[in-house]
Amino acid sequence: MNFHVFQDGVLSGEIPLGQLAIKAVQRHADWYALDDRYFDLVEVNRVFSILSLMRHTSGDYGGKPFTLLPWQSWAIAQIFGWRWKANDKRIIRKAYVEVAKKNGKTELAAAIGLLMAFFDGEFGAEVYTAANKLEQAKICWGSAAAMTRFLKRDSQSFDKMIELHDSFNNSKIFSRAHNAKFIPIASDSKTLDGLRPNCAIIDEFHESTDDSVLRxxxxxxxxxxxxxxxxxxxxxxxxxxxCYQYRKVVCDIVDGKAQDDSTFGLVFTLDEGDDWNDPANRYKANPSIGVTPTHEAMEIAYQRAINEGQSSEVNFKTKNLNIWVRQAKTWIQDHLWMTCAKPLDKEALRGRTCFGAFDLSSNRDLTAWGLLFPPDEEGGDFVFTCRYFAPRENAEIRARRDRVPYMDWEKEGYLELTEGNITDQARIYDTVLEDAEFYQIDSIYYDRWQSTKLATELLDAGARVTPFAQTVTQFNEPIRMIEELVATGKFNHGGDPVLRWMCGNVAMKYWNGLCKFDKDKSREKIDGMVVLAMCFAGYLNWLAQHGESVYNDRDMFML
Structure with a gap:
């Protein structure tokens, strides 16, 4: 199988791929010039021969020979062909392939699993398809089981060598002669203890809640x-x-920003700035298009996205164009939110009137303290700055367990980690007083549920503190104002990555035409967004009382 046709077509520009895929192909083309490795064409042809014995398991191609598409043959060749001269072992030990749906990725993974279980010369081979839930893991394994049935039917020797069990509580493909097995597993820690895989497959990694399976x-x-x-x-x-955090590492390797020869990365997606409406860009995410999916099927999916609106559009971009987009039910889409990521000079805000708010955590997680600066000239932007606090012990646990980048945010200066495992209210109190020396804080709003102690201390220090009831009637107008300002580009959050994350976490609750943030249904922390809304509540209350510029004379909280 001439996999070089794909490589040559990509590098010549004849095959129109995105930059991430082009760089992946160029990376391995450059390996031919390196003295410490070689490309084992004999082994690659052996692998191709074995895969050709398998059959597709579903759809129009069900039962037909498993014919690799050009991009698949190139990827297989790189993974199984490159070897170290020093020991003749394969170089590639980890492969990350990201491609739009319906491009034959699951059956490719299933075929690789069978190859590694029974045709790689490994006695006692253990191959696993893994996912957070067993049902997900069984999707890829189910394709492998169907392929096994065809192999047993087509080959008498394979039929004798391989046993297949496919029932509710016993899913296994194994060979007694080679002590080899291929089974699906879930992420339960007890299930994963003691495994010694020579191959593990994670299908649809984006659905994983954390990286425990991978690790x-x-x-x-x-x-x-x-x-x-x-x-x-x-x-x-x-x-x-x-998944996205792992993807960033892989992209850095492909881009030459990080070095790891053992990792193979191949990402098919559009380039930044590409028009998602242009059919010419579909190939970048769908290297199998024309075979699977068909051009007709892709056009039908596109028209559905156009006709049905935002949720379908997001789904089309994510699943059919392989573009990472915030969840389909996101309150404000990420691309719109990031148009408000403008340069922010905090020194230029010195002495300006602002409205503050804080939202205390339940002792063990994030606390947010924010300030909203109305425009100081007509047509200017509302500027929002926010500081976040978390107990170090809990942040380290969450960073490891949930892959929330708390430690990165600390290094970048957005998050302050306090010692211990409970919220340090004294540090937050000190921060508010520090800001009061720098800015003219008109008022400070707070959630009375668990902030009374801190609010009382700030009141004693001379602050104008106001309780905020987190109800739809209180939230509605501030939230509507946030929506309008973001939509018109009259808002500046400075590119705050913590606030960006929280904005993507927001779930909304609607009642009789009113709305509020729904903490219970939000999939992660939204404290910064709650603080932003409370700051706007303070500003709107000011307007209701005074109906004039906030920069007219008035007593402010300054030290």
Whole structure:
């Protein structure tokens, strides 16, 4: 199989891919000039021969020979062909492939699993398809089981060698002669203990709630001489999740910003600035288009996105164009929110009138303290700055467990980690007083539910503190104003990454035409957004009382 046709077409520009995919192809083309490795064409042809014995398992191609598409043959060749001269072992041990849905990724993963279980020369091979839930893991394994049935039917020797169990509580493909097995597993820690995979497959990694599956499988591979962790996925909605964080590492490797020869990365997606409406860009995310999906099916999906509006549009971009987009039910879409990420000079805000608010955590997680600065000239932007606090012990746990980048935010100066495992209200009190020396704080709003102690201390220090009831009647007008300012570009949050994350977490509650943030249904922390709304409540209350510029003379909280 001439996989060089794909490589040559990409590098010549004849095959129109995005920059991430082009860089991946160029990276491995450059390996031919390196003296410490070689490309084993004999092994690659052996792999191709074995895969050709398998059959597709569903759809129009069900039962037909498993014919690799050009991009698939190129990826297989890189993963199985490159070897170190020093020990003849495979170089690639981890592969991350990201491509739009319906491009044959699951059956490709299933075929690789069978290859690694029974045709890689590894006695005692252990191959696993893994996911957070067993049902998800069984999707890829189910394709492998269907392929196994065809192999057993087509080959008498394979039929004798391989046993297949496919029932509710016993899903296993195994060979007694080779002590090899291929089974699906879920992320339960007890299930993962003691595994020694020579190959692990994570299908649709974007659905994983954390990276525990990946890390456990990686650690189990340490005693294998040439294991393979194969991750294949479509883009998702959670840019702070385990998949996207891993993707960033892979993209840095492909881009040459990081070095790891053991990792293969291939991401098919549009480039920044590409028009998602242009059919010419669809190939960038769909290297199998014309075969699967068909051009007709893609056009039908596109028309549905156009006709049905925002939710369908987001789904089309994510699933059919492999673009990471915030969740379909996001309150404000990320691309719109980021148009308000403008340069922010805090020194220029010195002495300006502002409205403050804080939202205390329940002792163990994030607390937010924010300030909203109305425009000081007609047509100017509302500026919002926010500071976040969290107990260090809890932040470290969440960073490891949930892949929330708390430690990165600390390094970047957005998050202050206090010692211990409970919220340090004294530090927040000191911060408010520090800001009062720098800005003219008109008022400070707070949630009376668990902030009374701090509010009382600030009142004693001379602050004008006001309780805020987090109801639809109180939230509605501030939220509507935020929506309008973001939509018109009259808001500036300075690109705050914590606030960006929180904005993407927001779930809304609607009642009789009114709205509020719904903390219970929001999938993660939204404290900064709550503080932003309370700051706007303070500003709107000012306007209601005075009906004039906030820069007219008035007593302010300054020290």
């Amino acid at each position: 456990n499988l990686e650690s189990g591979m340490v005693n294998r001489s040439q294991p393979l962790l194969f991750i294949i996925t479509t883009a998702g909605f959670n840019i702070n999740g385990a």
